[in-house]
Amino acid sequence: MSTSQLHTFTVAADKAGQRVDLFVGEALSLSRARLKRLFESGAVKVNGRAAKKGLTLVEGQAVAVVLEEETREAVPDQDLSLTVLHEDAELVFVDKPAGRPSHPLQSGETGTVANALVARYPECAQASVDPREGGLCHRLDVETSGVVVAARTRAAWNTVREAFGERAVDKRYLALVTGPLVDEGDIELPLRHHPRHPDRVEPALFGAEDAREAVSRFRVLSRAGEHSVVEVRILTGVLHQVRAHLAGIGAPIVGDTLYGGREAPELGRFFLHARALGLSHPVTKKPLHVTSPLPPELRAELERLGLPLPRGEHGDASLSSPAT
Numbered sequence: 001m002s003t004s005q006l007h008t009f010t011v012a013a014d015k016a017g018q019r020v021d022l023f024v025g026e027a028l029s030l031s032r033a034r035l036k037r038l039f040e041s042g043a044v045k046v047n048g049r050a051a052k053k054g055l056t057l058v059e060g061q062a063v064a065v066v067l068e069e070e071t072r073e074a075v076p077d078q079d080l081s082l083t084v085l086h087e088d089a090e091l092v093f094v095d096k097p098a099g100r101p102s103h104p105l106q107s108g109e110t111g112t113v114a115n116a117l118v119a120r121y122p123e124c125a126q127a128s129v130d131p132r133e134g135g136l137c138h139r140l141d142v143e144t145s146g147v148v149v150a151a152r153t154r155a156a157w158n159t160v161r162e163a164f165g166e167r168a169v170d171k172r173y174l175a176l177v178t179g180p181l182v183d184e185g186d187i188e189l190p191l192r193h194h195p196r197h198p199d200r201v202e203p204a205l206f207g208a209e210d211a212r213e214a215v216s217r218f219r220v221l222s223r224a225g226e227h228s229v230v231e232v233r234i235l236t237g238v239l240h241q242v243r244a245h246l247a248g249i250g251a252p253i254v255g256d257t258l259y260g261g262r263e264a265p266e267l268g269r270f271f272l273h274a275r276a277l278g279l280s281h282p283v284t285k286k287p288l289h290v291t292s293p294l295p296p297e298l299r300a301e302l303e304r305l306g307l308p309l310p311r312g313e314h315g316d317a318s319l320s321s322p323a324t
Contacts, residue, residue, distance in 0.1 A: 009063045021053035073131040076119035077110045086290045090156040093149050093290040098269045102139035127151040146274025147292040159282035170278030173232045176271035177251040184219035187245040191238045201244050214238040216245045224307045
């Protein structure tokens with residue numbers, strides 16, 4: 001649900017000559033994306049007429065903006081499928097398919113895991129601090145499949161978020177890579193947002209102001225020619241960490257062209273799967289270890305390359321004690 005509010009301004013002498021989109025953005029502290037939507041919908045008027053974003057303002061002009069005051073809560077989507085791997089009174093572990101975002105970025109957006117979660121578990125909407133997250137305690141990239149955990153209470157959400165922050169969650173991924181790679185190793189490579197490409201990260205200098213600590217451990221499970229199936233355990237949670245770390249050691253993920261991976265048009269995605277999550281239950285304190293089976297398209301890719309399925313990938317999702 002949203003309500004509209006009218007904002008009016010008079011152009012002062014020191015703002016004359018400024019573009020109207022910059023004027024409105026500064027006055028209402030709006031993002032570029034939201035500004036774009038406002039001008040496209042005709043919600044910005046100058047002296048009573050709909051304005052184009054490049055209009056130059058003149059002193060004394062009247063600027064009116066009709067702004068939707070948007071709710072941030074994820075919209076329940078009853079028609080969206082949701083594969084539950086484990087649920088109890090505090091937590092829900094679900095299997096995120098590739099191509100589905102974890103949660104909405106804009107008000108009213110649907111088609112995300114959070115939309116499906118709040119439709120089936122309405123209490124999840126109030127569990128996370130940001131209601132658009134639908135109780136999710138973390139997120140996966142859009143094209144990454146696998147297990148994610150959501151909380152059903154605020155107390156559980158706080159406890160699990162603290163566990164992520166304290167590196168007390170066992171996060172394991174499966175990736176298919178190309179390139180020379182030793183059997184196992186640690187990757188301790190700080191990452192930062194790319195200054196010219198905000199949708200990706202890049203290696204950073206140790207101690208740099210914009211560097212974020214990122215630590216991963218990997219082991220090769222099988223090989224066939226130049227391809228390797230790798231299990232990666234991440235000890236930190238930096239954006240695109242697995243993708244950037246594997247690319248950083250010369251073994252990019254198949255299909256991940258953003259980080260130099262080999263194109264895989266027949267696969268239709270990059271080969272990265274969140275295989276397992278292990279943590280202590282926020283109430284019982286007992287260990288939980290929830291796994292997600294490889295999706296059919298990833299299984300087919302391994303079979304095509306003559307690579308065996310990793311151990312434990314022959315059956316359904318499982319729930320057990322965490323591996324050490």
